[in-house]
Amino acid sequence: xxxxxxxxxxxxxxxxxxxxxxxxxxxxxxxxxxxxxxxxxxxxxxxxxxxxxxxxxxxxxxxxxxxxxxxxxxxxxxxxxxxxxxxxxxxxxxxxxxxxxxxxxxxxxxxxxxxxxxxxxxxxxxxxxxxxxxxxxxxxxxxxxxxxxxxxxxxxxxxxxxxxxxxxxxxxxxxxxxxxxxxxxxxxxxxxxxxxxxxxxxxxxxxxxxxxxxxxxxxxxxxxxxxxxxxxxxxxxxxxxxxxxxxxxxxxxxxxxxxxxxxxxxxxxxxxxxxxxxxxxxxxxxxxxxxxxxxxxxxxxxxxxxxxxxxxxxxxxxxxx
Numbered sequence: 001x002x003x004x005x006x007x008x009x010x011x012x013x014x015x016x017x018x019x020x021x022x023x024x025x026x027x028x029x030x031x032x033x034x035x036x037x038x039x040x041x042x043x044x045x046x047x048x049x050x051x052x053x054x055x056x057x058x059x060x061x062x063x064x065x066x067x068x069x070x071x072x073x074x075x076x077x078x079x080x081x082x083x084x085x086x087x088x089x090x091x092x093x094x095x096x097x098x099x100x101x102x103x104x105x106x107x108x109x110x111x112x113x114x115x116x117x118x119x120x121x122x123x124x125x126x127x128x129x130x131x132x133x134x135x136x137x138x139x140x141x142x143x144x145x146x147x148x149x150x151x152x153x154x155x156x157x158x159x160x161x162x163x164x165x166x167x168x169x170x171x172x173x174x175x176x177x178x179x180x181x182x183x184x185x186x187x188x189x190x191x192x193x194x195x196x197x198x199x200x201x202x203x204x205x206x207x208x209x210x211x212x213x214x215x216x217x218x219x220x221x222x223x224x225x226x227x228x229x230x231x232x233x234x235x236x237x238x239x240x241x242x243x244x245x246x247x248x249x250x251x252x253x254x255x256x257x258x259x260x261x262x263x264x265x266x267x268x269x270x271x272x273x274x275x276x277x278x279x280x281x282x283x284x285x286x287x288x289x290x291x292x293x294x295x296x297x298x299x300x301x302x303x304x305x306x307x308x309x310x311x312x313x314x315x316x317x318x319x320x321x
Contacts, residue, residue: 110229113212115152117204118160124198125207127159128169133301134294136170137273139261141177142190143218144269148211150284157287158294167298172207175258177269184218188254193227195250196241197234205234275301 121128138155140147155170162168174191178184190210197206209230215221231241244250264271264278272279272290274297279285285293 110209110226110233111212112233113152113208115156116208117151117156118163119204121163122201122204124201125172125174125195125203126169127204128163129166130169132167132169134168134275134297135273136168136294137173137276138170139173139175139177139257139264139266139269139271139273141175141187141269142194142210142214142222143178143187145214145217146268146284147270148214150270151207151211154285154287154290158290161291162294167301168294172203173257173261174254175261175266175269176254177258177261177266179218180258182218184220186215186218186220186222188251189222189227191254191257192248192250193222193230193241193245195253196244197231197236199244199250200236200240202234202236206230206236209234 118127123130136158140151159170163170174187174194176185176188176191178187180187194203194206194210197203213221213226213230227245228238228242231238261271264273270284272285274293279290279293281289
């Protein structure tokens with residue numbers, strides 16, 4: 001059947017049979033004609049293999065990521081960096097605390113001695129009666145590690161043994177032996193502070209506290225805070241102590257002691273003298289060695305102080321017959 005030559009709008013109409021694409025479309029619907037195909041966008045076989053390989057690698061990565069166990073939090077970089085920072089900070093704080101304890105500080109950081117010298121017969125820097133037959137002189141430096149060991153052990157034992165007998169007097173001479181040549185005043189200042197404490201008859205407690213708080217040689221550990229802190233700790237009149245220390249009179253005392261030490265002569269600290277005779281030893285004497293030397297001095301002093309025996313009377317001449 002053929003349509004009209006012109007339609008309602010005056011445009012020629014073409015018979016349906018003359019539109020092959022529609023015919024093919026209709027035939028395709030019924031399966032009678034050639035099939036309509038869209039333009040092919042299928043890639044070449046080469047591209048397809050490459051894509052498949054890339055896809056396979058991607059799938060492998062995804063499977064690995066999905067099956068791998070999660071990284072522990074303590075192995076994460078942020079955690080490790082945080083822990084490292086904390087450790088470094090702890091080391092710094094620990095160093096500061098140790099340095100403050102060894103290098104002086106306020107009264108709250110003053111270390112208490114584990115043992116104390118007897119003070120029942122204290123007389124400034126001396127212990128025992130002035131008329132004792134034996135005098136033991138100790139030439140010591142508050143910066144000296146060997147003096148520290150001697151003061152905390154042997155000297156306490158010996159004074160407790162002999163002072164109550166009344167036969168021995170111990171005298172401590174604080175000297176500026178360490179640091180004088182270098183201009184460091186830790187030894188000078190600690191000695192002066194102890195002498196000022198001695199003016200309030202607290203030399204020996206102050207002596208014990210100084211050794212308990214001894215710092216590294218020539219490090220500036222003998223700060224004013226430490227010296228004032230010890231004075232407060234042992235109950236000194238702190239105003240009198242400060243006035244004494246600032247007056248520098250006791251600094252002069254320490255310098256005078258140092259000059260006398262050169263005449264002994266003091267070649268190392270501590271140096272021990274018994275009745276003016278220095279114990280000649282390369283090492284600091286032990287309590288037993290010092291006891292033996294003191295006993296010998298006591299015996300010698302006792303023999304020399306005993307009254308001399310009167311000479312035997314000559315027999316009277318016999319009467320003449």
